[in-house]
Amino acid sequence: MNPHHHLDPSTMVSYAAGALAVEVAIVAATHLETCAHCRARLQEAERIGGQLIEHQQPASAVMAEGQRAALRDAMLRHLDDVPPATPSPPVRVAPYEADDRLPAPLHPYFGTSYRALKWRWMAPGVHCIRAPGTGTGTLLMLKIGPGRSMPVHSHGGTELTQILRGAYHDALGHFAPGDVADLDSEVEHQPVTVPGTACICVSALDAPLRFPGWLARRLQPLFKL
Known part of the structure; x- marks a missing residue:
């Protein structure tokens, strides 16, 4: 499977930060199960987010709303600068439409x-x-x-x-x-x-x-x- 429509970068960053509504996160996880491209981008978002947190504040500090927004914007800017990673193979091995098992x-x-x-x-x-x-x-x-x-x-x-x-x-x-x-x-x-x-x-x-x-x-x- 080679999806042509992917998660928006802002959705990816919010997913990595655990900031999506639970229903949206469930559908995002469903897409990530089958999309190697988005899994690779998610790994980049998580890596960038971890680096930014380490440089901006102690790990034990509680982020205010404005700090979270600033961190999210910084992650998006950095993610835009990262070239697409070589995707890993899809997780599912059965044909998506022939498989009776839900994601x-x-x-x-x-x-x-x-x-x-x-x-x-x-x-x-x-x-x-x-x-x-x-x-x-x-x-x-x-x-x-x-x-x-x-x-x-x-x-x-x-x-x-x-x-x-x-x-x-x-x-x-x-x-x-x-x-x-x-x-x-x-x-x-x-x-x-x-x-x-x-x-x-x-x-x-x-x-x-x-x-x-x-x-x-x-x-x-x-x-x-």
């Missing part, structure tokens, strides 16, 4: 097997499983039928989506198994699944979606997104 970071929330998933109807052609009790945000798995258009929407905060099976496309490109869509509040898009097979993905939201269409807005409390 390991999802096991505590969705179980271990695709076949054992208990889907619930959400909308025509759309089924979901919502993970309970992960944190203040939302973690859910979606199964969207082939050739389906999702409503146009933007984001009140972060949306991180990892493609597990099938694929979709939107204004940002084509997203296939292994790809991650790392989106913020400035992105508005409309995913459309490709024909032939359902698209299964896992998504994390740390704030509600924003829908410009009146029907989607009316239905949003029902869907709790």
Whole structure:
């Protein structure tokens, strides 16, 4: 597998610092399990962060919010200057779409097997499983039928989506198994699944979606997104 869409550098730095919302961190870990490129960049972020902490303050000191922000910005600047590392081989050995086993970071929330998933109807052609009790945000798995258009929407905060099976496309490109869509509040898009097979993905939201269409807005409390 060779993903073409990766974690944003700011997400990588926040993950390395343990600063992501728990739901977003779960999806980030799912992507890292399959993406050698992002694992290599994560190692660089952790190494840079460790060096900056050693030079800026004693290890036992408690960082204020402003110090954490300054450290995060410094890590991003240093990470931009680092040439891409030679990635290590992917961890998974089975074909991503042929393997019945869910990625390991999802096991505590969705179980271990695709076949054992208990889907619930959400909308025509759309089924979901919502993970309970992960944190203040939302973690859910979606199964969207082939050739389906999702409503146009933007984001009140972060949306991180990892493609597990099938694929979709939107204004940002084509997203296939292994790809991650790392989106913020400035992105508005409309995913459309490709024909032939359902698209299964896992998504994390740390704030509600924003829908410009009146029907989607009316239905949003029902869907709790």
